[in-house]
Amino acid sequence: MTERLAVRADLFDFPEDPGWQVEAPAAVRYLPDHWLLVEDGRIAGTRPGTEAPGPGWRCIDHRGRLLLPGFIDTHVHAPQLDVIASYGTELLEWLNTYTFPAECKYADPAEAERGSALFLDALLASGTTAAAVFPTVHKVSAEALFAAAAQRHMRVLAGKVLMDRHAPDGLRDDVAQAERDCVDLIERWHGRGRVAYAVTPRFAATSTREQLAMAGRLCAAYPDVYMQTHVAENRSEVRWMAELFPEARSYLDIYVRHGLMTPRSLFAHGIWLDDTDRAVLREAGASIAFCPSSNMFIGSGLFDWGRTEGQGVAVHLASDVGGGTSLSMLRTIADGYKVLALQGQKLTAWKALYTATHGAARHLRLSHEIGHLSPGTLADFVVWDWAQGPVARRRIEVARDLHERVFAWMTLGDERNVVSTWVAGQERYRRPE
Ligand code: GUN
Ligand code: ZN
Secondary structure, three states: OOOEEEEEEEEEEOOOOOOOOOOOHHHOEEEEEEEEEEEOOEEEEEEEOOOOOOOOOEEEEEEEEEEEEOEEEEEEEHHHHHOOOOOOOOHHHHHHHHHHHHHHHHHOHHHHHHHHHHHHHHHHHOOEEEEEEEOOOOHHHHHHHHHHHHHHOOEEEEOOEEOOOOOOOOOOOOHHHHHHHHHHHHHHHOOOOOEEEEEEEOOHHHOOHHHHHHHHHHHHHOOOOEEEEEEOOOHHHHHHHHHHOOOOOOHHHHHHHOOOOOOOEEEEEOOOOOHHHHHHHHHHOOEEEEOHHHHHHOOOOOOOHHHHHHOOOEEEEOOOEOOEOOOOHHHHHHHHHHHHHOOOOOOOHHHHHHHHHHHHHHHOOOOOOOOOOOOOOEOOEEEEOOOOHHHHHHHHHHOOOHHHHHHHHHHHOOHHHEEEEEEOOEEEEEOOO
16 A cells, blocks of 8 residues: 655755855745655655645644755764764874774674664764765674665665775775675675665775775776765875875876776865866766865865866765764754855855755765655655754744745754654654654
8 A cells, every 4th residue: 555644844955056146046946834745755746735635644744844855964984973073183193093993893793783873873863864974994884884774774875994004903904805895795785775885995095006906996897886985185194195106196196096086986075186186076077075074173174165166076065974073964064154154155055955965966876866855756854943942043033035044044953953854754763852
């Protein structure tokens, strides 16, 4: 029997890229007080709130609340919940002092299972229903993450992290074993349910040339898997890469030389790239995950979204927890606004929310499945309170137009605004009463 669900709220999504303008009527679809209709886990349509669906529909009334597609976090580290909010270091010291020791624990399957469940439930509680995730170097950590994602029916891209040098004992693999593990994981998990494999060299410094080449061979052998890594995040890191790979024109060029520049390549950060790098990214159809919270917290620098997109490179938004300090994409966006403001750029609510939903889905080539509320897509959505607490309530109340209202929601909100999170039509998180 068909399962029918109807949720009443202010529906909000973004059919098109709104550009950088506040005036973008075709890009913004706002349906105040409407029913979202869901059949067998897929969106079936919408109708005005006054026209309740008949018998046979499970109706949930969230009148006065906001309903958006689930957010897509395009770069985040599952095991780093244990090091989120760690004091006083930049990237390379942060990795050695906090992150690598914490990731060693994921050799233990029980720990990987516990951590994956905590992590995915925390994403859902933050209003994020899809993510590109780094587990650890351990095969069991990828297995545990995939299994936890499958259990929740979540759209997760991930892969065993590749790192065979410049990391402590217990956190390195080797080329031959890593290749066997990746092939096995791809064969068993890629395309199973909503899980996709991403070849995941941590960054060029922790892989030998041989390992990067192996990763490139995997991308060629399995052209529909993703590739995710870090690039040009921190100035000391960039200098170190130049020492490690003197033959490369730039940090990004290391990845190009090893076959890791594909249309499905997701590069986190990209703060210290040059115009040639950006042309390479554009030509390949690869994209950059902008991680503003992380970039400020570990002092990496200010990402120039305007210039990057102006040169034709796709940009999406990511928390990069544990370098970032919140899994909430609203907080991530609020930080992104500030990073752009420091460079004289303005991030509209439309651009930010489009990027964290439909835009990300497009860059991940998943817009047939997620990112908007169009019929036929899977019903991954989140019900939000417009405001939590008297300050936000007042600000929302006095807003003079929709952009002002949504901008205030987006800037003042966080996971406390999440009322419930739905994945393929199933409620996977509900805020405690
Ligand atoms: N570069 C290499 N590894 C990492 C990581 O775990 N986090 C961040 N932010 N950058 C990295
Ligand atoms: Zn990262």
